[in-house]
Amino acid sequence: MRSFEYLTPKTVEEACSLLSQHQGEAKVIAGGQSLLILMKQRLIEPSYLIDLKHLVELDYLSFDEKSGLKIGAMVTHRSIETSPIIKKYYGVLSQLEKTLASVQIRNYGTVGGNICHGDPSSDLIPALIVLGAKLKLTGSKGNRSLLSGDFFSDYYETVLQQDEILTEIEVPIMPPNSIAVYEKFSVRRTDSPVVGACVMVTFELGKDVCKDVKIALSAVAPIPVRVKKAEDIMRGKKIEGKLIDEVGAIASETAKPIADIHFSEEYKCKMVKVLIERLFNGIISQGLRAIPHQKF
């Protein structure tokens, strides 16, 4: 690893001004669970490392039943995994965090760092996309907010400007009669996904008819992708075998993965269909009972 100057701003404002001052030469570190690997490999060689891990103002979880959940960017994965509020209202986040890397990584790695790393092979981001989460970015010129799906631009690249910091993740309340589930295929259970899929289904009140659905895939393209074509054909229909088969096929066609040392493109595309089928079959086999806090 090449040497760098280690800077510890005390506020977000100070961090943004340091980023402005050292544009192009500085890198932000949060938990560093991905960044330090890239620095050891000399793929990234910042002259200044700006540490946000100690910014207490970014380490918070807040929730209310109207505005939903707010996650400070420095919240660790482990805090998400073990939060009773998140388990109650956003079960999918607790579920996916259990196998998002090893417990050691979850104890130190942050949600904000994970998002800004821009790894298309992410457990978390497909869930944020189907939940409609917004990301709040703070820069030296002020704040802006965008949908999590619009944040990524390419492999490990995001729309974050050089003086900007991701400060908060805002997750709206799930619509009534909804369920969200994540499924991944990986080598070790806690490895990053070879292929991952997350779906959120909103049922018609008291029926097994799909009122709305969102489907997002990870690790099959340069950025996490929605499968809108499949979502469109599901709305207003009863979720059953033939429809699931069709949706799986569309998702599989949408996937444009690259082969790696373990798995070919073709295999990964087939696994997309398998995951989609597992997810929807799981949801319908549990039926409406699976929905937490259902009000029928």
Added chain:
Amino acid sequence: LFEDYPLHLRESNMKRGLRLNINGDNFDLLIEPKSTLQEVLRNELKLTGTKRGCNSGSCGACTVLLDGKAVKSCLILAAQVEDKKITTIEGLGKGEFLDPIQEAFIQTGAIQCGFCTPGMILTLKALLNENPEPTEEQVKLAISGNLCRCTGYVKIIDAAIAASERLRE
């Protein structure tokens, strides 16, 4: 290669003062900001119980406890953990008395070459502190970030269950 690199940083020996609390003792050190906690533990403090395996967060051999939570010391800069309580394998047990998890490893025969053992034991220490009665499945998930290349997982899991039973007595 170093043309666009600030002059004052071209020297690799730019060091900073740092106080670390390890196994209850404070250590004042002069280290480079790029030193990982794992490097400081082994190279500066000669606490060689913490192993350097993959050096990229995959193998778990460098696991230590940070305020009681298991972390991988190769993926944390020493500069980031000032004011935190660090526990290494040397800090477990007291004098001649081993920690019940260490004893369970010995009695179960959960060691072959021993390289993964400190990381395994500290990961399980954190698990049992949080969850005194883990199922076999929970133990497996907890150690999924720790590799054992002697394929000794079965006995390690047995040791974890035995230790949890002893700790509950």
